[in-house]
Amino acid sequence: MEIKFENVSFNNVVKDINLKIEKGQIIGIVGSSGSGKTTLVEMIDALVLPTNGRLLVGDFALEKGKKYKNINELRFNVGFVFEDANEQIFSNTVYDEVAFAMRYFKYKKEQIEVQVKKALMMVGLPEEYLYKNPFNLSHGETKKLAIACVLAFNPEIIIFDEPLTALDNASKKNLIKIIRTLKTRYNKTVIIVSQDTDFLHKIVDKVYVMHKGNIVMAGNKYEVFQEEELLNKYDVKAPSVISFAKLVEKKKGIKIGYRDEINDLIKDVYRYVK
Amino acid sequence: MLNNISIGRYYETNSKIHRMNPTAKLLSIILFVILSLIANDIRINLTISVIVLLVMGLTHVPIKLYWKTLFGMRILLILVIIMNLVIGTSFQELGLLLLRITTMILYTSILTLTTPPSEIAYGIENVLSFLKVFKLKVSKIALSISLALRFIPTIIDQSNRILKAQASRGVDFRNSTFKGKLIAIKAMLIPLFVLSFKRAEDLGNAMEVRLYDINKPRTNYRVNKWRFFDTYIVFMHLAILTLVAMSMIV
Numbered sequence: 001m002e003i004k005f006e007n008v009s010f011n012n013v014v015k016d017i018n019l020k021i022e023k024g025q026i027i028g029i030v031g032s033s034g035s036g037k038t039t040l041v042e043m044i045d046a047l048v049l050p051t052n053g054r055l056l057v058g059d060f061a062l063e064k065g066k067k068y069k070n071i072n073e074l075r076f077n078v079g080f081v082f083e084d085a086n087e088q089i090f091s092n093t094v095y096d097e098v099a100f101a102m103r104y105f106k107y108k109k110e111q112i113e114v115q116v117k118k119a120l121m122m123v124g125l126p127e128e129y130l131y132k133n134p135f136n137l138s139h140g141e142t143k144k145l146a147i148a149c150v151l152a153f154n155p156e157i158i159i160f161d162e163p164l165t166a167l168d169n170a171s172k173k174n175l176i177k178i179i180r181t182l183k184t185r186y187n188k189t190v191i192i193v194s195q196d197t198d199f200l201h202k203i204v205d206k207v208y209v210m211h212k213g214n215i216v217m218a219g220n221k222y223e224v225f226q227e228e229e230l231l232n233k234y235d236v237k238a239p240s241v242i243s244f245a246k247l248v249e250k251k252k253g254i255k256i257g258y259r260d261e262i263n264d265l266i267k268d269v270y271r272y273v274k
Numbered sequence: 275m276l277n278n279i280s281i282g283r284y285y286e287t288n289s290k291i292h293r294m295n296p297t298a299k300l301l302s303i304i305l306f307v308i309l310s311l312i313a314n315d316i317r318i319n320l321t322i323s324v325i326v327l328l329v330m331g332l333t334h335v336p337i338k339l340y341w342k343t344l345f346g347m348r349i350l351l352i353l354v355i356i357m358n359l360v361i362g363t364s365f366q367e368l369g370l371l372l373l374r375i376t377t378m379i380l381y382t383s384i385l386t387l388t389t390p391p392s393e394i395a396y397g398i399e400n401v402l403s404f405l406k407v408f409k410l411k412v413s414k415i416a417l418s419i420s421l422a423l424r425f426i427p428t429i430i431d432q433s434n435r436i437l438k439a440q441a442s443r444g445v446d447f448r449n450s451t452f453k454g455k456l457i458a459i460k461a462m463l464i465p466l467f468v469l470s471f472k473r474a475e476d477l478g479n480a481m482e483v484r485l486y487d488i489n490k491p492r493t494n495y496r497v498n499k500w501r502f503f504d505t506y507i508v509f510m511h512l513a514i515l516t517l518v519a520m521s522m523i524v
Contacts (some may be wrong), residue, residue: 047438071449080442086472087432088439090464104444135468149443 001077001156001189003044007053013039015213016053023156024187026179028200028221031210032235037193038083040210041159044191045078046071057157076105079150083162085142094120094137094145095130102153119152124174139166147175157189158182164196172199179203201225201239202260209234222258241265283427285387289334290503292388296397298504299385304401305511306381310374313518316366319373325514326377335387343383344376351375395420396494414488421477425470432469436462 003021008014014036021027029037042048043055046062055062060074068074082088091097098116107115120129123144129137134145143166150158163175180203182188194200200207200221207224209217211234217224225231228238228246238246244265245256256272259265286292291299313319330340344351354375358368385394399416406412437447440461447458 042438045442047441068449071446072444075442075444075446078442080439082435082439082442084435086469087436087465088443089468090461101443 001058002056003157003189004056005053006055008043008050008055009052010036010039010043010048010050013213014043017215019208019215019218021189021191023189024183025206026183026190026204027192028204028207029191029193029210030195030197030200030207030236033195035210036213037210038161041080041161041191041193044157044159045080046074047080072104076153077156079153079155079158081147081150081158081160081163083165085146085166086139088146088149089134089142092133093131094125094134097134097145098149098152101149105153107153115152115154116148119148122151122178123148124171140168140171143167144171147178151178155188157191159191159193161193162195163192164194164199176203195236197225197237197239198241201241209236211235226258283339283386284390285335285339287334289332289388291329291333291384293501293503294388294507295498295500295504296389296393297400297498298500298508299389300394300397300401301508302511303382303385305508305515307378309511309515309518310378310381312522313374314370314522316370318518318521319370319377322514323373323377326380329384330380333384333388335384339387340380340383343387344379347379391423391426392420393496393498394423396496396498411488413492417488425473428473429466429470433462433466436465 001023003019005017005019008017017040029040031037039048043050043062044057046057046068049062049064049066051064057074058077062068062074089097091100095116098119099112102112102115116130117127120127125141125144125148129141134142137145143163147160147163160179164172167175176199179190179192182190192200192204204221206219207217207221208215209224209231216234217227217230225239225242226246228243231238241260241262242258245258248254248256254272256265256268259268310319310322313322330337351372354371355368358371363371389397395416398419399412402412402415437458440458441447445454445458445461447455447462450458
């Protein structure tokens with residue numbers, strides 16, 4: 001499923017965006033707070049409609065002021081994990097919570113049970129949790145539950161809005177694993193909105209930097225994250241893996257290449273020291 | 275859905291009405307409500323509406339916001355019209371009634387538009403202070419009112435976010451049938467209640483760590499001076515009220 005923005009604006013928050021996101025990519029969107037990142041991704045799920053221009057999600061065209069009776073055809077293909085997971089929980093059991101969306105997306109009963117269990121396993125919630133009350137879960141577990149809710153109905157495009165809040169270290173690693181499998185095994189499009197460039201650098205393919213409603217930088221992650229000074233201008237911190245490599249090059253004149261993971265970088269440094 | 279609610283929203287500018295003492299404003303509003311309740315003559319009501327328009331002009335608040343408040347009350351107005359048509363009141367009386375209701379709504383919206391919620395609570399505390407004679411804790415009442423007022427915008431924002439979260443899972447309030455709308459409201463209300471309780475608890479803790487004690491005497495960091503203008507406005511209201519009352523009796 002392809003996403004295409006054609007001169008899309010939303011009030012003064014997002015201004016005149018032209019963008020094309022291809023299937024099977026992991027996209028990162030960074031920017032200082034108030035730069036319009038969340039509004040941009042909310043438009044993909046038709047939670048806000050553009051006030052100007054046209055947005056194509058697959059064959060579904062979104063325009064200003066229209067009413068869409070068949071909106072669930074779009075929402076079935078787009079999953080959205082919100083920043084505050086507590087805001088969506090209202091069922092009595094974890095099972096009902098995860099199954100909630102699937103009932104509206106016309107899943108069969110037997111299918112629902114299989115999918116719910118699969119989704120819980122993927123995010124790392126034990127099966128005993130199925131009949132627990134979701135209001136008694138901790139903050140991090142609630143976040144995992146919210147991710148499971150989206151994974152369960154198997155959308156083509158998955159959007160994560162600030163996925164790292166409330167997750168502990170192990171869960172962060174697990175989330176990275178999940179996102180990678182989503183791309184490699186299931187060929188899904190994943191869009192991540194985050195401030196944490198270290199996290200983004202590990203997994204994304206393409207990065208868009210937003211500033212005051214405009215996309216100011218776009219491209220391959222190595223290209224974008226190298227421009228440290230430009231990033232600073234837009235109030236975005238370059239990933240430490242890259243800034244370390246740049247620092248070494250500047251101080252000692254040694255090139256050690258850009259790595260995705262800090263472990264690979266350490267190996268490189270060790271090799272050089274030896 | 276909930277973006278266009280402007281009831282209880284404060285609009286910040288610098289005007290004579292903004293600078294008035296909240297107690298004086300509240301007193302004037304009370305006098306005005308009594309006035310429009312007893313005034314039942316088209317000439318008097320038209321004069322009152324002119325006064326309302328004049329005061330609205332003094333506030334420097336864009337007329338759009340007043341219109342929004344009235345528009346938010348449209349269901350009430352429509353209900354009044356339907357009820358009266360059913361009972362069979364004459365069009366003249368109906369017009370007079372509508373005029374009285376609109377002036378009342380507009381005048382009270384002047385208070386909420388020009389006074390921040392905390393100031394309104396301060397005004398209420400002062401106005402109700404005569405209840406101290408009966409050994410009632412007026413500060414408790416004022417505190418709960420100001421907390422309730424303070425949470426209106428927060429809760430509206432939050433319910434918007436919850437509606438979005440549920441919409442992404444297939445129950446959209448805007449684009450659905452009546453049954454779908456009911457489910458969407460249920461899916462919004464439960465998280466809203468839970469989160470409000472949580473928030474109330476957080477607020478209670480935050481107040482306690484800052485050594486808040488309801489039984490201690492409290493000061494106000496805003497010095498609300500009583501100026502000549504305040505006396506003037508309250509006196510004018512009182513004068514108009516007495517005049518109208520006299521003319522009604524005669």
